[in-house]
Amino acid sequence: MTKELERDLGLFAVIAISIGAMVGSGIFILPGLALKTAGPAVILAYLLAGVLVLPAALSKAEMATAMPEAGGTYIYIERGMGPLLGTIAGVGTWFSLSFKGALALVGGVPYLLYLFDLPVKPVAIGLAAVLIAVNLFGAKQTGRLQIGIVVVMLAAMVWFVVGGLPSTTASYYGGFFDKGSNGLLAASGLVFVSYAGVTKIASVAEEVEDPDRNIPLGILISLVFTTLLYVLIVVVMVGVTPPDLLSDSGVPMIHAAEATLAWPGVVAIIVAAVLALISTANAGILSSSRYPFAMARDDLAPESLTEIHENWGTPVRAITLTGGVMLVLIAFVPILEIAKLASAFQIIVFALVNGAVVAFREGNVGEYDPSFESPLYPWTQIAGILGGLLLIGYMGTLPLVGAVVITVGSGLWYFYYARDNVDREGAATDVVRRSVGKRAVERTKSTFEDVDGYEVLVAVTETTDEARERSLIRIAADIARENDGSVTIVRFDEVPDQAPLQQASQTQSPADVEFERRTSDLTAEFDVPVQYGEIVSHDTERAIVNFAEHEEADFLLLERADDPLYAPLLGSNIEWVSRHAPCDVLLIEERDLAGIDAITVVTDRGPFDPQKIAIADALASEAGARIDLLYPVERNATTAQRETVEDYLSELESLCSVPVKRSVVPTDDPTEDFVAVTDPADVLIIGTDGGRIHGNLFGRPADWIVDKVDCTAIQVQPNGSRPGLFRRLFERVVF
Structure with a gap:
């Protein structure tokens, strides 16, 4: 009997987990750094960042109610956007959490050492090594301390706000917008990572009681509460501390506490900061190490990363890899750049989360039936994607370069390592494929309707x-x-x-x-x-x-001729005419036109050229024949891909005035297999694919097919109405 996780997490537990995942080292460290960038408008930066996180929170809540099972952001994106973007999301989330853990250590250690004169980086590296070891040996007990840590942190922060608000000085808010919108947006991007944990509850959705209600409500309540708490904390910090002292300090909350709460308050803040350090850094190692583990389990990373230690019961290689990255970051990357990179990667991941919802909704995903739907779809998701990308643009060169490097590097990893290991695709692929098919049908329909002789x-x-x-x-x-x-x-x-x-x-x-x-x-x-x-x-x-x-x-008909010996170097006369003709060119290889019962149309990878369908329909109508549409798909094509192609061919059939037989041909070698399946044909309509250089040097598959079949063949070279080169390449890749 299969065991299932018990749904025993109520609304309060959901809120506590989500707040606990957000409230951490970010609010203890980043306000001082962000103040340098935005001035007193850092208050609005925290508010704006919270607002821009909201679309991803709503999107994640929707997907969690549709798939209330254990898993993380990577799982949703991989299912919605496909293995390629799943790889980018997995690597991006892994780096984001690793950077966040490193930020907690580099930024939190100064609070621990406030009363001691010790170097920060060696202590941070030492603590990182201890936490890595704890995760290697097993950290089941640390989870039980999370609620206690959150309670202590929140108590200290509420005390800080309540005790500090009466002591704020209006003059410290002067020059609120002196840094302008650029400074505000840059600071919002910097502090974005402070909200990264808002969707953490989705990873334990399988254990939530009444997930249809408690997941979205818990996420929204925790986000609103945390955003308000952050804003009030920053209001106090800016209002009670001289700007120069605050912006140059590695422990901004201590200086603010000294000005308002005296020594007991300082101790409370130090305790809260240390707890946040331990909680965030440990969670960073624990959660980030599970991403390479999950990707390896899905064949997107080496299988060795799934290895579980026989005695400790932990993914040793994944934890070691993650810990090594964190140690390098702590040792060599400045804290400001760590914060920026952590936020940049999180922005990318949240953009993909928003995109995944669009993919699930628009794709042919029958099992996607969320009980909670994100309001104002798809504008909420579009706003989240564009808003996040806008922030990255204002965060400086390093985050932008880092985001590009991680994205490109993840893409290359997928294409050169993981692509051959997986045979699944995301809902977004089907969305794009259906869109391409719809546009192709519209082009064909226009070809039929716009004819005036x-x-x-x-x-x-x-x-x-x-x-x-x-x-x-x-x-x-x-x-x-x-x-x-x-x-x-x-x-x-x-x-x-x-x-x-x-x-x-x-x-x-x-x-x-x-x-x-x-x-x-x-x-x-x-x-x-x-x-x-x-x-x-x-x-x-x-x-x-x-x-x-x-x-x-409209059409130029030429007798097809064999290419001369010099054609690979200089091209042929027929090729020159085809390239320069102001209309569609038909190259005719006539063999036997005594009787026409079947006209077979073959596509050159991707949707059919509208001219082929129009010509086939005209010839078949005059001869009283049928049309056979042949479309190749790979043998390992997904069910969704086959269904999309079938729907596309059905749309084409509806445009024709003669009977149509549709054939989806599973093949790994369309050139060879098309010769076999065209045997019953009396006329073959095919393209002139191959490209000029490649076709001249290595031969065109279409030419090879025409030479092998026994029937009359018509090669169609479309003219101006054909999509451009890059669009054709795109259509061939996705369709």
Whole structure:
């Protein structure tokens, strides 16, 4: 029988845990540092930081009621945003908590040593080593002291506020906004980490009684209470202490207590600060070490980090790694920079928390059913994301660089180490994929609706025989007839540069006479307006492009030809025309058009080009055939991805005027497998994928498929309506 955690944490316990996770070394250390940046407006900085934390608190509360189970921020982000952003969130949270623990030690030790003349860093390193050892050997008993620590800290702080408010001096608040908005925002970013623990309760959501009510209510009450307490503490600190003394002090609350509470108050503040030091630093080691442990369990980090010591029962390697990072920070990084980096990483994590809610709501996540929903969605989440990123921009170069380095480094770690170890994706991926599919459907719909008669140009040369010419005109006629368009067939003759064009154009050969006869007969055969003509030039390719532009053609049909030997280096004539043509280009490889029952359309990785669907629909409508849509997905594709692709293909089917057969092809080698699945086809419509350089040097998969199949093939090279390069690459990656 599976054991479940008992839900025995009521509202008061939720509030106590959340307040205890927030109230700590930040309020003892950061006000003096923030005063240098914002002046007396540091009071508003604490208020603004609390307000900007609120969206993440609401988002975390929503996800906790949807998934009231044991876990941390990393779990929610990994599920909502996928393994990549889960990796970034896991590493970012790990660093944030490590920095917060280091901040508690570096900033809290001066309170401990206020009465002793000892160096701060060696003592901080010593205490860190002791706490690391405690966590290695097991720290079950320390959790029982947390409530007592919180009670003592809160009692000291309330005493500080009540005893200090009557002693404030108005002159100390002078020049409130002298540092301007830049100083206010920078200070808000600096103190942001003071609220980092507000969502801590979500990690024990599985033990909360009536989580639908107690989690969101407990988080909101604790955030409001802590924000008010912080603001009042800073009001007292600024109002009772000379600014120069406060901003240059490593123990700002002691100086404020000396001015208002005398010696007993100073002792109470020292005790509270020391307790905060122990609580925050120990919690930093304990909680941050669980992030590499959890990531390793999810195959995003080396498996060795999940190793549990046989005797101690703790994740030794994860704790040792975390402790090593904290020791380095304490030894070599100034306290102000530690605080900034801790806040910067926390801002990133909270931004991802807000993004995760959007992903869960918009994604195809059937099991996501929160009983509490964040109000004013999605504006609350957008405000949280933008507000946090705004703060980072004002915090200086180091936090910004640190955030970028951690983000990029985590991304590289995922792509080069973890990507092959996981086969899951987040709800956000499905959101983006469905958005891409929706835009692709809209482009296709516009292609169908915006047609006012296709003008189709067929370009042939004197080497084109009658059978191929007939096939080209039949295809062109079917495309044009469906939309009340017309066909123009032109034979382009090329003469040497030294030959006069006028004389060549006036000379009619037997081949010219035969071409006129054939096209005249074809005009009568196909029920569509057909014009024909001949053009003589020194440069056939340029003449074709110029004529297509002059005639405002919608499609240019060319006979597909094998590339010459020099094509890998210089390109081919057909390629030049395709790249410079002012319209969509269709390269025809004609094999047998006697009867058309099935027209297969293949995508070049990513959504179908609208022109392919439009051409297939026109040809199938004229021939009374069906369309087969083939879409490749990897064999390990998720169920959500397959469903999204199926929905996309269903939308395309609804746009077509003929029967459509949809096929999602699981494959690790689309090029090879497409040849097999196109056997029943009479016509294959495919692209010209591969890119110019890569295609010329290594070959294009589409060309290989066309060479292998037995049916007529039409390669479509879209023109202006196609998305740009980066957008196509993005669509291919996510769809």
